[in-house]
Amino acid sequence: MSSTTQKCADMLCHRNGVLKCSRCKGADPETFYCSPECQKSDWRWHKKFCGKQAYVFDVELLGSSNPKITRKVAVPSWYTFKQFHFVLQYIFGPWQNCHLHTFSFLKELGNQRIRSDFSIRKEILLELCHEGDVEYVSQNWFDEREVKLSDVYEEDGRLRSKIMVNGNFAPLLYEYDFGDGWEHKITFVKSELARAARPLVKEAVGCGPVEDSGGIQGWNKVKEAFAATQPTTEQLERRQWAREVSGLEERYNPLAEPDVIVMNYEGRWENHEEGYREDERRRTAF
Numbered sequence: 287m288s289s290t291t292q293k294c295a296d297m298l299c300h301r302n303g304v305l306k307c308s309r310c311k312g313a314d315p316e317t318f319y320c321s322p323e324c325q326k327s328d329w330r331w332h333k334k335f336c337g338k339q340a341y342v343f344d345v346e347l348l349g350s351s352n353p354k355i356t357r358k359v360a361v362p363s364w365y366t367f368k369q370f371h372f373v374l375q376y377i378f379g380p381w382q383n384c385h386l387h388t389f390s391f392l393k394e395l396g397n398q399r400i401r402s403d404f405s406i407r408k409e410i411l412l413e414l415c416h417e418g419d420v421e422y423v424s425q426n427w428f429d430e431r432e433v434k435l436s437d438v439y440e441e442d443g444r445l446r447s448k449i450m451v452n453g454n455f456a457p458l459l460y461e462y463d464f465g466d467g468w469e470h471k472i473t474f475v476k477s478e479l480a481r482a483a484r485p486l487v488k489e490a491v492g493c494g495p496v497e498d499s500g501g502i503q504g505w506n507k508v509k510e511a512f513a514a515t516q517p518t519t520e521q522l523e524r525r526q527w528a529r530e531v532s533g534l535e536e537r538y539n540p541l542a543e544p545d546v547i548v549m550n551y552e553g554r555w556e557n558h559e560e561g562y563r564e565d566e567r568r569r570t571a572f
């Protein structure tokens with residue numbers, strides 16, 4: 287197998303790459319090497335995902351419209367649900383990891399709010415979150431730090447039987463901020479060879495809402511305020527508020543589409559992940 291257009295995967299090498307890793311059998315189109323020397327020097331990075339799986343998910347912010355806020359993302363199969371929470375914070379952009387969250391696998395997704403409707407809570411097939419974050423956990427609760435994505439999505443995963451409904455994976459709901467109640471519907475798309483040891487965004491539509499904007503209705507008002515050609519005083523105040531909360535000030539534009547290339551910068555993800563870990567350390571210090 288060879289290619290004349292691929293660059294050598296060694297970051298410091300600018301030659302073309304023709305050799306492929308024999309272990310992942312060249313299924314990853316981004317991993318070519320010009321020489322065994324470069325392959326050897328890249329191995330300390332490549333081994334983190336060589337031959338491993340990533341899961342592709344479609345994520346939709348329920349209730350969002352014009353446009354519907356969606357993401358398609360590949361997530362390492364060896365990530366825990368705690369790390370998946372970090373990924374979801376990251377890919378929706380402005381989520382700042384400052385509210386509680388929970389993951390729930392459900393027989394089916396209705397229109398009701400999960401946390402406020404106890405009858406729905408009995409329908410939870412598997413619940414993953416931090417112990418102590420929710421008042422009543424279901425019987426099917428597990429600590430999100432101790433369950434990997436592969437525990438539910440691999441054929442021999444130890445919790446897989448819990449989430450199978452009529453031969454399919456049950457829909458997964460990620461609720462963030464029990465006040466504003468942001469509900470993200472997560473659909474498993476497929477398993478594929480990992481192309482990195484980190485999440486990779488494949489598609490992103492619609493700017494993620496700013497924190498504390500009051501749920502979908504509140505978020506729509508923020509967007510209206512920015513779209514208005516002759517904004518009212520209230521709309522001008524709303525713009526100012528959103529700019530401050532976003533932390534981006536004048537650069538903030540909720541009507542702009544997210545930039546997938548920027549989201550996939552390696553260093554950017556690593557910086558955010560470190561910030562989320564720091565949040566967790568502070569939380570558990572009390």
Ligand SMILES: [Zn+2]
Binds near residue numbers: 299
């Ligand atoms: Zn090279």
Ligand SMILES: [Zn+2]
Binds near residue numbers: 308
């Ligand atoms: Zn490989």
